[in-house]
Amino acid sequence: MSAVRQRLEKVASQKEKKVSVDESELPADRKFVVPNFTNKQLLDAIPAHCYERSLFRSSVTLVTDVAIVGTLVYGAYHIEDALSYLNLAELPTKALRIALWTTYCIVCSFWGTGLWVVGHECGHQAFSTSKTINNFIGWIVHSCLLVPYHAWRISHSRHHASTGSLTRDEVFVPHTRSERGLPKPATEDEFIGINVPEESQSLIAEVLDHVPAAMFWTAMYQVAGFPLYLIMNAAGQKRYPKTTNHFFPSSVIFRPSHYWQIIWSDIGLVLVLAGLTYWAKMRSFTEMFLVYGIPYLLVNSWIVMITYLQHTDPTIPHYSDSLWTFPRGALCTIDRTFLGPIGAWAVHGLCETHVLHHVCSKIPHYHAWEATEALKAFIGDHYQRSEENMLVSLWKSHRECLFIEDGADIAFYKNYRGQAQRWGVVQPPADSGVELSS
Numbered sequence: 001m002s003a004v005r006q007r008l009e010k011v012a013s014q015k016e017k018k019v020s021v022d023e024s025e026l027p028a029d030r031k032f033v034v035p036n037f038t039n040k041q042l043l044d045a046i047p048a049h050c051y052e053r054s055l056f057r058s059s060v061t062l063v064t065d066v067a068i069v070g071t072l073v074y075g076a077y078h079i080e081d082a083l084s085y086l087n088l089a090e091l092p093t094k095a096l097r098i099a100l101w102t103t104y105c106i107v108c109s110f111w112g113t114g115l116w117v118v119g120h121e122c123g124h125q126a127f128s129t130s131k132t133i134n135n136f137i138g139w140i141v142h143s144c145l146l147v148p149y150h151a152w153r154i155s156h157s158r159h160h161a162s163t164g165s166l167t168r169d170e171v172f173v174p175h176t177r178s179e180r181g182l183p184k185p186a187t188e189d190e191f192i193g194i195n196v197p198e199e200s201q202s203l204i205a206e207v208l209d210h211v212p213a214a215m216f217w218t219a220m221y222q223v224a225g226f227p228l229y230l231i232m233n234a235a236g237q238k239r240y241p242k243t244t245n246h247f248f249p250s251s252v253i254f255r256p257s258h259y260w261q262i263i264w265s266d267i268g269l270v271l272v273l274a275g276l277t278y279w280a281k282m283r284s285f286t287e288m289f290l291v292y293g294i295p296y297l298l299v300n301s302w303i304v305m306i307t308y309l310q311h312t313d314p315t316i317p318h319y320s321d322s323l324w325t326f327p328r329g330a331l332c333t334i335d336r337t338f339l340g341p342i343g344a345w346a347v348h349g350l351c352e353t354h355v356l357h358h359v360c361s362k363i364p365h366y367h368a369w370e371a372t373e374a375l376k377a378f379i380g381d382h383y384q385r386s387e388e389n390m391l392v393s394l395w396k397s398h399r400e401c402l403f404i405e406d407g408a409d410i411a412f413y414k415n416y417r418g419q420a421q422r423w424g425v426v427q428p429p430a431d432s433g434v435e436l437s438s
Contacts, residue, residue, distance in 0.1 A: 027194065032317060032424040034410060035382045037327045042359045045378035050367040055128035057366055058121070061348065062137065065114045072108045076101070076291055101290060109298030110339075110346035113306075116145055116299055117348045117365070123153035124361040143268030145299060148230065150261035151246040155253045160361055164317065164332030165324045166404075166411060170237055170253075171229065172311045174318060174404045174413060182207060182403070185418075191405055193412065193420030201417040208402055208416040218398045223297065225304040306347070309336055309393055310354045312413070314400045314421035315384060320409040323426065330358040334384040335372070336393065351390070355383060 079100045083093055121127050122138025135150070142149040155170050162168035177184070182204060189195040221235075228234035233244040240252050247269075249262040280288040310333050319328060338344060338351040353368035356375050363371050376383040386393060400421075401413035410424030 030194065030422050032315075032410070032412070032422045034317075034319075034323065034424060034426045035328055035331055035379070036427075037331075037379065037382075039327055042327055042330070042375065042379070046356075046360065046363070046371045046374050050363055050371040050374075051360070052367070053126055053129050053362070053364050054366075055130070055133065058118070058127045058364060061365070062115075062118050062141075065111050065118060068111045069108060069115065072104055072111070073291060076104045076108075079104070105290070105294040105298060108295040109302060110343065112145065112295050112299040113302045113347045113350075115141055116147070116303060117350050119145065119147065119149065120156075120350075121364060123149065123156060126362045126364045139264065139268055143265075143272050146269060146272060146296065148246050148262070148265035148269055150258070150265040151254070152230070152265075154258055154261070155246065158253070160358060161326075162324075162329065163311070163358055164319055164329035166318050166320055167239070168237070168321075168324075169318075169329075171235055172308060173236070173238055174411065175402070176406045177403050177414075178406050180208065180403045182418075185405065190418065191408075192423045193405070193414045193418060194423055196418045201419065204418040205416050214398050218395065221308070221398075222301045222304055225308075226300045302347070305390065305394055306336075306338065306351055309390060309397060310334060310351070312397045312401050313384075313386070313393075314397075314413050314415070316413075317422070317424055318404060318411045320407075320411075323409050327359075331355065331379065331382055331384075333358050334386055336386050336388075336390055338390060355385075 079097065082100075083097060086093075086096075088096065118127070119138045119141035122134040122141065125131060125134050127134045127137060138153070139149040142152065158168075159170035162170065166173070185191040185200075187197075190197070190200055225235065229236060230246040232242075233240055236244065244251055244253060246253070247262070247266055249256075249259040251262075254262055276288060276292065279292075313334050316332050316334060318332065333354050335353065335355050336351045338347060344352055348365040349368050350365075353365070353372045356363065356368055356372040359375060360371075388396075400415040402416055403414055404411035405414075410426070412420045412422045412424065414420045
């Protein structure tokens with residue numbers, strides 16, 4: 001056992017009993033009251049026309065995204081022609097080449113992410129009213145992005161069905177105090193994480209406060225997070241066996257009835273990988289990697305960052321089985337702003353309307369903005385949104401969202417000093433005022 005952990009356990013053992021905390025002593029501005037909405041209340045708050053799905057409007061989005069990506073690819077193939085025409089000196093030519101290819105890769109990745117969102121809407125049956133059309137378009141789009149369409153659609157639907165559940169959610173399941181190798185909290189103050197003794201803060205920081213490690217794992221998570229989730233369930237539900245993946249029909253994620261859907265997902269990936277291999281062989285690996293490979297990696301990075309930040313924040317609760325309900329889980333997410341209006345256009349409001357998306361995932365992106373405003377007006381303070389730069393939020397979340405308490409019914413993330421930003425309480429539904437005679 002390390003010296004730090006020995007000291008932590010010594011501090012804990014010196015406190016013989018837990019001290020009950022008076023709620024009046026806790027900061028009211030950090031109090032979180034568990035919502036008591038019903039599914040019907042949330043859905044009824046949304047205008048009826050927002051549930052309408054239009055094949056035409058969705059197709060316009062798809063064609064627009066494909067046209068923009070196609071135009072960018074066409075431009076990329078003419079970068080060398082443009083450089084030859086300019087006939088600059090060697091050093092400026094190299095600098096401009098790097099700048100143009102970098103711009104292409106980044107901008108193309110934005111609309112590549114937009115295409116990913118179109119496939120995502122197909123998986124939720126929000127693209128049109130036809131399940132056949134939705135699954136056909138989704139299979140093509142996601143296969144081109146090396147996403148196993150049906151496999152991911154199935155696991156993602158399970159995520160939506162159990163968002164915020166500590167035992168059943170599919171992704172972004174928090175680590176607990178014990179999993180981080182920390183001793184049990186000795187007082188209610190430490191358990192809640194609001195008034196943590198300074199000594200405990202310092203000792204926990206010695207275990208968890210490692211900036212270089214945080215930077216390394218943040219970078220690794222961005223580069224390889226999504227493929228590793230598909231391949232080996234990285235950051236997925238911890239009760240699943242180690243062999244869990246999105247490519248074998250026998251994986252615990254799937255039912256026997258999903259067999260051919262998983263096979264078709266795999267076929268889509270094999271066809272695209274074969275095409276990429278042929279491209280690299282007939283043209284060059286460098287060309288394939290520049291035109292497709294780097295934008296593909298950036299798309300994965302954006303998706304990891306966006307989805308991670310939608311569900312990871314010190315203000316977002318997670319619930320035990322005793323308190324979790326679908327409406328509560330649906331509100332365990334946060335809307336953010338992705339690169340201003342350009343980002344919102346490119347990725348179709350994926351970041352800005354995510355709370356609404358968890359309330360009803362069949363609402364298409366072109367209605368999601370209006371539906372979000374209506375939902376926000378109804379749920380009031382239970383609607384969460386951050387205007388902070390997402391890159392700043394990404395770093396903060398990797399520093400502030402390190403663990404939760406074992407056995408908590410309402411769990412909030414704690415930072416590298418064991419501090420939580422919120423504490424939760426359950427209040428009974430409001431009394432209707434109607435007395436029933438016995």
